[in-house]
Amino acid sequence: MVTLTDRLDYTSSMINNQAYCLAVEELLGVEPPPRAKYLRTQTAELQRIASHLIAVGFFVQELGAFGTPLMYSFRSRERILDLFEMLCGARVTVSYMRPGGVFADAPRDFWPALDRFLEDFEGELAEIEQLLLENEILMVRTRGVSPIPAEVAINCSVSGPVLRASGINWDWRKQEPYDAYDQVEFDVPIGSNGDNYDRFCERMQEVHQSLRIVRQCIAQIEPGPVRLDLPLVLRPEAGREAYGRVEASKGELAFYLVSDGGISPYRCKIRSPSLINLTIIEHLLVGWKLADMIVSLGSIDINMGEVDR
Amino acid sequence: MNCQLATDSVLYANGLYRVVYNLAGSFLPCWLAYVIAGLVIIFILVNAVLLGAAVITWGERRVLGRFQNRVGPNRWGPFGLFQPIADLLKLLTKEDLRPQGADRIVFALVPILMVAPLILLTAVIPFAKDTVLASLNVGVLYILAVSSVSSVAIFMAGWSSNNRYAMFGAARAVAVLISYEVPVVLSLLGVVMVAASMSLGSIVEAQALPFILVMPMAFLVFLAGMSAELNRSPFDVAEAESEIIAGYHTEYSGVKFALIQAAEFGGVGVVSAIAAVLFLGGWSGPWSEYLGWLWFLLKTGIVVFLFIWFRATYPRLRIDQIMAFSWKFLLPLSMISLAAVTLEVYFLRGDDGFLTTADLAIMAAINAVVTVVSVIVFGNLIRDKVTLRTRQPRQVAVPGVPTIEVS
Numbered sequence: 001m002v003t004l005t006d007r008l009d010y011t012s013s014m015i016n017n018q019a020y021c022l023a024v025e026e027l028l029g030v031e032p033p034p035r036a037k038y039l040r041t042q043t044a045e046l047q048r049i050a051s052h053l054i055a056v057g058f059f060v061q062e063l064g065a066f067g068t069p070l071m072y073s074f075r076s077r078e079r080i081l082d083l084f085e086m087l088c089g090a091r092v093t094v095s096y097m098r099p100g101g102v103f104a105d106a107p108r109d110f111w112p113a114l115d116r117f118l119e120d121f122e123g124e125l126a127e128i129e130q131l132l133l134e135n136e137i138l139m140v141r142t143r144g145v146s147p148i149p150a151e152v153a154i155n156c157s158v159s160g161p162v163l164r165a166s167g168i169n170w171d172w173r174k175q176e177p178y179d180a181y182d183q184v185e186f187d188v189p190i191g192s193n194g195d196n197y198d199r200f201c202e203r204m205q206e207v208h209q210s211l212r213i214v215r216q217c218i219a220q221i222e223p224g225p226v227r228l229d230l231p232l233v234l235r236p237e238a239g240r241e242a243y244g245r246v247e248a249s250k251g252e253l254a255f256y257l258v259s260d261g262g263i264s265p266y267r268c269k270i271r272s273p274s275l276i277n278l279t280i281i282e283h284l285l286v287g288w289k290l291a292d293m294i295v296s297l298g299s300i301d302i303n304m305g306e307v308d309r
Numbered sequence: 310m311n312c313q314l315a316t317d318s319v320l321y322a323n324g325l326y327r328v329v330y331n332l333a334g335s336f337l338p339c340w341l342a343y344v345i346a347g348l349v350i351i352f353i354l355v356n357a358v359l360l361g362a363a364v365i366t367w368g369e370r371r372v373l374g375r376f377q378n379r380v381g382p383n384r385w386g387p388f389g390l391f392q393p394i395a396d397l398l399k400l401l402t403k404e405d406l407r408p409q410g411a412d413r414i415v416f417a418l419v420p421i422l423m424v425a426p427l428i429l430l431t432a433v434i435p436f437a438k439d440t441v442l443a444s445l446n447v448g449v450l451y452i453l454a455v456s457s458v459s460s461v462a463i464f465m466a467g468w469s470s471n472n473r474y475a476m477f478g479a480a481r482a483v484a485v486l487i488s489y490e491v492p493v494v495l496s497l498l499g500v501v502m503v504a505a506s507m508s509l510g511s512i513v514e515a516q517a518l519p520f521i522l523v524m525p526m527a528f529l530v531f532l533a534g535m536s537a538e539l540n541r542s543p544f545d546v547a548e549a550e551s552e553i554i555a556g557y558h559t560e561y562s563g564v565k566f567a568l569i570q571a572a573e574f575g576g577v578g579v580v581s582a583i584a585a586v587l588f589l590g591g592w593s594g595p596w597s598e599y600l601g602w603l604w605f606l607l608k609t610g611i612v613v614f615l616f617i618w619f620r621a622t623y624p625r626l627r628i629d630q631i632m633a634f635s636w637k638f639l640l641p642l643s644m645i646s647l648a649a650v651t652l653e654v655y656f657l658r659g660d661d662g663f664l665t666t667a668d669l670a671i672m673a674a675i676n677a678v679v680t681v682v683s684v685i686v687f688g689n690l691i692r693d694k695v696t697l698r699t700r701q702p703r704q705v706a707v708p709g710v711p712t713i714e715v716s
Contacts, residue, residue: 062551064625066542071377136692137543137624290477291627294551 001264005255006093008272009306011054014047014084015248017097022178023244023255024099027236034180035224036101041180042217043087043096044246045210049121050080051249052161052203052210053128055301059200060132062298063141069132076124079117086110099234101227111218118214125211129204142196146284146296149194156280160251160273162300165202166194172247184216196292196299203301233263250274250301274306326350326442350442354431358424362575363393369574369617376621396567403563408471411560415469420561420568422462426455427575434582435510437592437601448509449501452583453494456538459576460486463547463557466569470560478556481628482547485537488635489544493534495643496527499650500587503672505663513591517666521588522673526646526680528588530639532615535580537631539573541616543623544631581612638691645683649676 005020006013018040025031032040057073081091087110088096088103096103132138148158153166163170171188173181189205191198238261245254251273260266277300284296329349334342367382367390374381382389407416433448435441445451460483467479501507503523504515512520521528537544540556548556558569585591585608592601626634653675657668664672 060624064542064545064549064551065623066373066620068373068377068621071379075378131622135624137626140630140692141624141627289627289629291546291549291552291625 001268002098003093003095006095007305008270009051009248009250009253009274009303010092011303012047012051012249013092013094014043014096015051015246015253017095018044018179019244019246019248019253020255021097021099021244022246023242023257024234024236026242026244027240027257027259028099028230028234030100030228030230032101032179032228033225035105035221036226037180038183038217038221039102039106039226040097041184042214042221043084043102044179045213045217046080046083048210048249049207049214050077052207053077055249055298056128056132056200056203059295059298059301060138062294063138065138069128072124072128072131076121076128079121083110083114083117086113098227100230101225103227105226114214114218118211121211125207133201133204138200139197141292141295142200142299144193145196145292146288146299147193147195148280148283152280152283153194156276156283158251158277158280158300160247160249160277161202161206162194162199162251162277162280164188165191165198167192172245172252176245178246180217180220181213183220184213186210186213186216196296199299199301235261235263237261245271248273250303250306251277272306274302274304278302278307325353325440351428354442355428358428358431358575358579359571361578362571362573363397365574365578365613366393366396366570368613369577369620372614372617373621376618400567401564403566405563405565406560408560410471412469412471415465416560417565419462419466419469420565420572422465423459423572424568424575426458426462427572427579429455430579430583433509434579434586435513435591436605438598440592440602441510444508444510446506446508449497449507449512449587452509453490453497457486457490459538459572466557466561470557472560474553474555475557475559477553478547478549478559481553482540482557484628485540485544485547485631485635488632489534489537489639492530492635492639492643493538495640495647496524496530496534497587499524499527499647502650502654503664503669509586509591513586513593515664516590516593518669518673519588519590522677523669524588524646524650524672524676526642526676526683527650528584529680529684530643530646531584531588532612533639534635535584536616536619537635539576539580539616541577542620543626545625546628546631549625577613577616578609581609581616584612585609633691638687641687642683645679646676649679 001024002017002020005016008016021032021040053073053076057070060069061067084094084096085091087106088094090096148162148166150166150168153163153168159170167190169188169190172178173186174188186209189202189209191202236259238259241256241258243254243256245252247253252271253273254271256267256269256271257265258267280300281297284300285293288296326346326349330342330346333345337345370392371381371383371389382392385391385395407413430452432442433445433451435444463482463486464479467475467477467482470476500512500520503520504512506512506515536542540547546552546556548558553559558566561569582605585605589608589612590604591608592605594600594604594607650672653672654664657671658664659668
């Protein structure tokens with residue numbers, strides 16, 4: 001089942017794994033060892049950076065910038081995928097996290113590679129921000145376009161960067177800390193107008209916060225086991241149900257599992273952020289120009305793998 | 310049959326034409342020599358435009374690759390130089406599709422009508438001293454007249470394709486072309502006034518100081534306007550691939566598509582050449598006057614690089630913002646530039662009606678200040694206008710969902 005969650009939102013498979021594992025652990029009533037929690041937090045944040053980079057890159061690509069911001073984003077994303085490859089051998093469909101911990105401890109040369117990446121990424125991120133944040137044309141095209149007021153955002157139950165860009169301080173990592181998020185310090189950036197520019201800046205700011213979390217994880221992580229000694233085939237008690245919820249890169253991702261005592265869940269309901277965020281499309285598009293349409297659609301960063309799951 | 314070209318002919322300045330004509334005229338009737346000499350020149354120019362377009366596609370892809378941390382085409386030939394030929398061969402083997410309900414004749418005419426003005430434009434461009442097909446005394450007027458044919462071609466493409474997106478693209482392209490024609494013409498008027506001639510050869514000779522220094526504002530307006538007329542970033546709304554597929558050439562395939570692409574990239578080359586002639590001093594340069602073609606190519610290359618640089622950097626503007634940029638920003642700037650140049654020419658010119666190099670230097674000094682001030686003033690004006698004009702979209706009620714008030 002974990003491998004299936006990779007395919008949901010293929011730009012943030014780590015976080016999908018995490019949500020599913022949290023649900024299964026709740027179903028079993030177990031808790032992973034602390035090192036595994038830190039590894040999960042750290043890889044999830046790296047995945048969030050990668051996902052936001054894609055979102056920002058394609059957002060500006062849809063504005064008509066011919067590939068340059070996208071290639072800048074992908075340069076850094078490639079490094080993150082390389083790190084994932086060191087962790088679990090896969091780059092996109094990672095299946096790194098398992099119920100009761102993670103698949104394996106990080107190899108020895110992972111940590112220096114991560115340090116090198118963080119060092120280089122500062123400069124790469126500064127380049128992207130220098131190119132985009134104060135870009136006159138980008139600001140003219142996106143500021144004040146398709147604003148989502150806070151009430152509309154709540155009523156449509158959107159989540160993630162789209163909700164926060166509308167000025168609502170709501171982040172499941174703060175509201176209901178899971179894994180090691182209660183051990184690390186980070187801020188939740190908040191937008192004010194909820195327009196396309198705010199949604200874009202929100203993601204750039206979240207990348208900075210994710211970097212902070214990764215740094216703290218590296219400082220705090222301690223040696224220890226990374227996986228509980230669970231049987232290969234899990235048979236949760238019949239009739240139990242669990243709700244595993246994470247703040248994915250696109251919003252609130254949750255798995256609702258019901259067990260009938262078998263080896264696979266009796267029911268598995270996925271609350272995917274892309275589908276729910278797509279419901280504000282009417283508020284985004286009606287009354288705006290054709291040229292703004294695809295840009296607004298890009299600003300909510302949907303992933304069709306998750307919409308049509 | 311000893312034909313000699315009359316010295317008052319517009320073609321007399323063209324050395325190659327003269328040589329071919331006299332050679333052929335020594336044993337052929339004069340009218341045949343006339344045609345043969347013309348065909349030789351046409352053959353050279355057509356191939357120059359199309360090969361130039363090929364080189365520019367290759368250069369653009371390589372340079373964009375460098376801008377974007379990637380390699381670009383490098384497989385076929387040295388540094389991937391044969392890539393355009395491979396692309397062309399691929400396009401030639403493609404099926405030549407025509408959409409149902411399309412206007413056959415107009416649809417087929419478009420690629421020709423797009424390439425033809427480019428080749429016609431090269432007729433008046435002086436590649437080096439005395440190397441021009443026809444040194445027309447109304448060269449600048451000719452350029453403006455011929456280059457506006459391409460807007461008709463674009464509209465024909467949109468109209469005949471029987472495709473909504475093509476029509477959108479065509480309508481956008483025509484709106485942009487008409488809006489940007491005005492500031493471009495106004496900025497060229499200044500050039501004509503200072504050079505006291507409309508012939509491109511005389512304009513080059515008048516540039517003791519390159520006109521980019523004498524009239525920096527006119528150059529900026531010309532560059533922005535031409536960038537819009539070529540449908541290049543950040544004004545490429547006519548073929549905005551994320552909005553309207555490929556705009557006016559959505560329905561074109563195969564060899565017609567190849568010709569349209571050649572016209573687009575060739576257009577970059579020709580416009581850069583015109584910019585080099587009008588503002589950068591054309592073939593004039595240090596060392597030997599036989600190196601004129603080198604300076605000309607170098608200056609053209611610099612302008613082409615500028616266009617590629619724009620494309621690699623900027624996102625696309627919206628159509629209403631493009632219109633605002635033309636009418637509210639470029640038009641006032643070109644008018645100020647024209648007024649300043651007019652006054653300066655009036656007061657500085659000598660009794661013979663011409664300007665000396667010292668006069669040009671004085672003009673450069675004054676115009677530099679005027680440019681900086683007016684760009685800053687109008688830049689801030691238009692920025693306020695565009696960014697403050699936010700509007701609330703129509704509120705959409707979600708039926709059956711109670712509204713939660715947020716404090």
